Amino acid sequence: MVLCPVIGKLLHKRVVLASASPRRQEILSNAGLRFEVVPSKFKEKLDKASFATPYGYAMETAKQKALEVANRMHQKDLRTPDVVIGADTIVTVGGLILEKPVDKQDAYRMLSRLSGREHSVFTGVAIVHCSSKEHQLDTRVSEFYEETKVKFSELSEELLWEYIHSGEPMDKAGGYGIQALGGMLVESVHGDFLNVVGFPLNHFCKQLVKLYYPPRPEDLRRRVKHNSIPAVDTFEDLSDVEGSGSEPAQRDTGSCDEKAQAGEAGQAAAEAECHRTQETLPPFPTRLLELIDGFMLSKALFTACKLKVFDLLKDEAPQKAADIASKVDTSVCGMERLLNICAAMGLLEKTEQGYSNTETANLYLASDGEYSLHGIIMHKNDLTWNLFTYLEFAIREGTHQHHRLLGKKVEDLFQDAYYQSPETRLRFMRAMHSMVKLTACQVATAFDLSRFSSACDVGGCTGALARELAREYPRMQVTVFDLPDIIELAAHFQPARPQAAQIHFAAGDFFRDPLPSAELYVLCRILHDWPDDKVHKLLSRVAESCKPGAGLLLVEMLLDEEKRVAQRALMQSLDMLVQTEGRERSPGEYQCLLELHGFHQVQVVHLGGVLDAILATKVAP
Numbered sequence: 079m080v081l082c083p084v085i086g087k088l089l090h091k092r093v094v095l096a097s098a099s100p101r102r103q104e105i106l107s108n109a110g111l112r113f114e115v116v117p118s119k120f121k122e123k124l125d126k127a128s129f130a131t132p133y134g135y136a137m138e139t140a141k142q143k144a145l146e147v148a149n150r151m152h153q154k155d156l157r158t159p160d161v162v163i164g165a166d167t168i169v170t171v172g173g174l175i176l177e178k179p180v181d182k183q184d185a186y187r188m189l190s191r192l193s194g195r196e197h198s199v200f201t202g203v204a205i206v207h208c209s210s211k212e213h214q215l216d217t218r219v220s221e222f223y224e225e226t227k228v229k230f231s232e233l234s235e236e237l238l239w240e241y242i243h244s245g246e247p248m249d250k251a252g253g254y255g256i257q258a259l260g261g262m263l264v265e266s267v268h269g270d271f272l273n274v275v276g277f278p279l280n281h282f283c284k285q286l287v288k289l290y291y292p293p294r295p296e297d298l299r300r301r302v303k304h305n306s307i308p309a310v311d312t313f314e315d316l317s318d319v320e321g322s323g324s325e326p327a328q329r330d331t332g333s334c335d336e337k338a339q340a341g342e343a344g345q346a347a348a349e350a351e352c353h354r355t356q357e358t359l360p361p362f363p364t365r366l367l368e369l370i371d372g373f374m375l376s377k378a379l380f381t382a383c384k385l386k387v388f389d390l391l392k393d394e395a396p397q398k399a400a401d402i403a404s405k406v407d408t409s410v411c412g413m414e415r416l417l418n419i420c421a422a423m424g425l426l427e428k429t430e431q432g433y434s435n436t437e438t439a440n441l442y443l444a445s446d447g448e449y450s451l452h453g454i455i456m457h458k459n460d461l462t463w464n465l466f467t468y469l470e471f472a473i474r475e476g477t478h479q480h481h482r483l484l485g486k487k488v489e490d491l492f493q494d495a496y497y498q499s500p501e502t503r504l505r506f507m508r509a510m511h512s513m514v515k516l517t518a519c520q521v522a523t524a525f526d527l528s529r530f531s532s533a534c535d536v537g538g539c540t541g542a543l544a545r546e547l548a549r550e551y552p553r554m555q556v557t558v559f560d561l562p563d564i565i566e567l568a569a570h571f572q573p574a575r576p577q578a579a580q581i582h583f584a585a586g587d588f589f590r591d592p593l594p595s596a597e598l599y600v601l602c603r604i605l606h607d608w609p610d611d612k613v614h615k616l617l618s619r620v621a622e623s624c625k626p627g628a629g630l631l632l633v634e635m636l637l638d639e640e641k642r643v644a645q646r647a648l649m650q651s652l653d654m655l656v657q658t659e660g661r662e663r664s665p666g667e668y669q670c671l672l673e674l675h676g677f678h679q680v681q682v683v684h685l686g687g688v689l690d691a692i693l694a695t696k697v698a699p
């Protein structure tokens with residue numbers, strides 16, 4: 079692996095990435111770098127006008143981000159890191175510097191500026207080497223920048239808003255993510271693609287080479303004579319040097335190249351050693367290790383939720399592990415370890431005063447928030463986790479595994495497994511509620527549905543999506559149609575006024591009973607539960623209830639056509655195998671299904687979250 083010698087230089091150091099950007103984390107860990115993530119608290123507010131160039135601004139911001147983390151870690155008496163990496167990505171167009179949009183209007187302003195034009199993306203990177211002398215932090219900064227030119231197609235206002243409503247632009251420089259939906263806006267890219275995504279990996283490696291393998295004077299002399307020494311601006315021909323500098327900019331004697339000149343025997347030995355060094359230093363398998371242990375992280379999160387740790391800490395002052403343990407009735411040593419890993423996962427803040435919730439925990443992990451994910455987490459903990467212990471059986475047999483968990487034959491999946499008692503039914507409803515709530519607003523606005531004055535959410539469960547439809551379309555009457563047992567418990571989730579007047583709950587079985595009449599039918603997370611014959615049965619029942627011009631809104635998580643990259647949807651399809659009789663599908667597969675049942679003009683919107691949306695119109699037979 080040609081990159082090893084360079085990345086290997088950092089493997090035994092304490093490397094910190096001073097960035098909250100998940101993209102930077104992914105790029106660097108995919109490259110085999112081992113690092114901790116400590117997001118910088120530096121406010122990106124340098125005076126742009128005081129910089130002669132935009133990249134000067136990006137490099138200075140990157141440097142300040144890294145220095146803030148280096149200083150904070152040093153002061154807080156955490157062990158001083160060896161290397162801190164900071165980065166800042168900006169977009170420039172017509173002399174303007176664009177950073178992350180502050181709101182949707184800002185995103186619109188940015189994207190309309192970029193429409194049909196070429197712009198530059200600069201990422202400034204700072205590599206800060208730290209050392210501590212007599213408790214004083216000493217830093218040596220190495221900076222560089224990379225420029226990539228990107229050209230956008232002409233983009234209509236409608237398309238821009240559709241993209242903005244996907245939510246993708248908000249945490250991205252220039253308001254787009256080239257690696258995701260934003261890639262569709264791009265006509266051409268000149269330069270390093272990863273630089274646009276947020277981290278110029280190639281230039282970073284070259285910079286490491288410059289730092290760790292500076293050319294020796296004799297190398298420079300020989301290069302002039304024989305042109306045989308790898309230039310420092312490539313990292314491809316480097317071999318690691320035994321005992322060579324763990325410090326940057328220090329050249330030890332005895333490079334492979336040099337040894338190769340020490341006679342034939344020496345050359346063979348040197349070659350063998352060069353070879354051995356490269357082979358014995360494979361890239362560190364960071365991603366693989368994360369995958370191997372990922373289940374422990376999930377279970378730690380589930381357990382903290384189940385013990386209501388995040389409820390206890392919600393909007394409260396920090397608390398010590400012993401206090402938390404006594405309040406939730408656990409051992410102190412166990413609780414302390416649980417809290418520590420939650421802090422390392424970024425769910426809690428740990429300070430000398432104790433543990434407190436992060437914003438994420440307040441918003442999503444405490445059980446009472448509007449957008450709480452507590453319901454889905456409990457579902458995953460109490461049911462999915464157990465079912466997944468039978469994954470191997472599910473793969474071998476191609477069927478769900480409830481019978482193994484329940485110890486009996488399952489005749490009716492929903493009645494026997496999910497709705498067997500009011501508790502399990504409520505747990506399932508809470509899970510569905512939290513998932514739908516998360517994306518309901520984007521689903522309701524993914525298409526203009528104002529032409530429909532009535533809608534029926536078939537299998538609409540708690541009415542979470544109905545509530546958003548009613549909020550977005552004040553003239554729309556929405557019927558939530560579900561089994562009597564579900565409707566009975568839906569009162570726990572009743573919509574708040576004023577939308578309540580627009581929403582009606584109707585009890586029935588969508589495979590047997592007449593569907594309430596409506597101009598728009600909604601199937602949200604329904605089709606993926608059922609085998610193909612039942613999917614056809616349900617679609618034909620919906621089609622029969624539709625007049626020409628009526629709409630069908632399908633809300634599901636979409637696979638990509640190749641079934642290769644949409645990781646969350648692919649994972650959910652596996653989940654559907656273990657839990658249900660259904661599966662996830664790609665837009666093309668849904669289109670075929672819909673057209674078979676007389677629905678045409680199929681439009682697809684990827685919402686980039688946990689659900690996507692498809693709208694189709696019933697045509698006359």
Ligand SMILES: O=c1[nH]cc([C@@H]2O[C@H](COP(=O)(O)OP(=O)(O)OP(=O)(O)O)[C@@H](O)[C@H]2O)c(=O)[nH]1
Binds near residue numbers: 097101102122250260
């Ligand atoms: O095509 C893409 N362009 C840009 C991005 C992401 O945009 C942000 C840029 O913001 P910044 O450099 O200020 O970094 P932050 O996210 O705020 O994290 P720090 O903690 O490092 O300040 C960056 O995340 C890019 O990855 C993109 O994803 N695609």
